[in-house]
Amino acid sequence: MSKKIEQYNPSASEIVNDWKVIDANGQTLGILASNIATMLMGKHKPNYVPHMLTGDYVVVINSSGIKVTGLKAEQKVYTRHSQYPGNIKKIPYNRMPSTKVLQLAVKGMLPKNKLSSKMLKRLKIYEDSNHPHTAQLLGTKNRISVKKSISIDNESSKPSSKKNAESVKASTKATTTKATTTKATTTKATTTKATTTKAKTTKAKTTKAKTIKAKTTKAKTTKAKSSTKEDSNKK
Numbered sequence: 001m002s003k004k005i006e007q008y009n010p011s012a013s014e015i016v017n018d019w020k021v022i023d024a025n026g027q028t029l030g031i032l033a034s035n036i037a038t039m040l041m042g043k044h045k046p047n048y049v050p051h052m053l054t055g056d057y058v059v060v061i062n063s064s065g066i067k068v069t070g071l072k073a074e075q076k077v078y079t080r081h082s083q084y085p086g087n088i089k090k091i092p093y094n095r096m097p098s099t100k101v102l103q104l105a106v107k108g109m110l111p112k113n114k115l116s117s118k119m120l121k122r123l124k125i126y127e128d129s130n131h132p133h134t135a136q137l138l139g140t141k142n143r144i145s146v147k148k149s150i151s152i153d154n155e156s157s158k159p160s161s162k163k164n165a166e167s168v169k170a171s172t173k174a175t176t177t178k179a180t181t182t183k184a185t186t187t188k189a190t191t192t193k194a195t196t197t198k199a200k201t202t203k204a205k206t207t208k209a210k211t212i213k214a215k216t217t218k219a220k221t222t223k224a225k226s227s228t229k230e231d232s233n234k235k
Contacts, residue, residue, distance in 0.1 A: 008047075009049065010047045010049060010052070010054070014047055016143075017053070017056055017122075018056045018057070018143075018144075019058075019059065019137050019139070019140045020039060020056050020058050020140075021058075021059045021061065021131075022035075022058060022059070023062055024060050024063045024102070025062035026065055027066060027067070028067060028068070028069060029066050029067070029101065029102065030069075032105075033105035033108075036123065037106050037109035037110055039056050040056070040110065040119040040122055040123060041054075041055050041110065041119060042055035042056070051115075053118060053119070057122045057123075057124070058122065059124045059131055059133050060102060060123070060124065060126065061126050061128065061130075061131055062126075062128060062129055063098040063099050063101075063102050063125050063126065063127050064128070066098055066101065066102060068093070073094065074094075075093075076092070076093040077091065077092050078090070078092075078093070078104070097127075099127060102125055103123065103125060106120070107120055
């Protein structure tokens with residue numbers, strides 16, 4: 001039976017919304033809108049989920065320099081209807097503001113759900129290079145630089161940790177070897193001591209046996225002398 005895969009849901013603390021700036025000068029409308037829609041949805045992040053706002057804020061500058069391919073600049077027409085009879089409005093591409101053109105292109109590439117309007121509010125488009133979001137962009141830059149420095153510190157600390165682990169391992173091995181040598185020396189000393197004690201015991205037993213033998217010999221000699229003396233007296 002196959003194991004059921006649990007759905008991934010990031011917590012609010014895991015979602016970080018950065019600010020990104022894009023220079024639209026000389027870029028193609030369709031490709032630019034596709035990249036912006038990807039950033040707004042958060043598909044460029046590993047913690048992307050379709051039911052949460054995991055995307056970033058996007059600041060587009062120099063929207064007046066956007067270009068289109070083919071005959072779109074002459075033939076493209078934007079149509080709008082108010083749902084009343086005869087109230088249709090057609091606006092050619094040349095008469096539409098560049099900010100509105102890019103906004104409509106991005107809107108058409110976003111998902112058709114309740115999150116699309118919130119995503120679109122995170123898109124800030126300006127015709128020139130001036131924008132009031134310098135502080136937000138600086139905050140994102142500082143956060144990324146701090147994150148990089150932390151990752152570099154962690155990577156630099158890894159070899160030292162490995163070196164410390166190796167030194168501890170070598171020290172442990174040396175201690176173990178020393179303990180084994182000490183144990184072997186102690187065992188050898190104990191064996192030598194036991195051998196010496198055994199030799200002394202054997203020597204003591206031999207001496208005692210010799211003493212007993214000497215006493216027995218002396219007793220026999222004394223008895224023989226006594227017998228000889230008694231025989232002499234009888235005669």
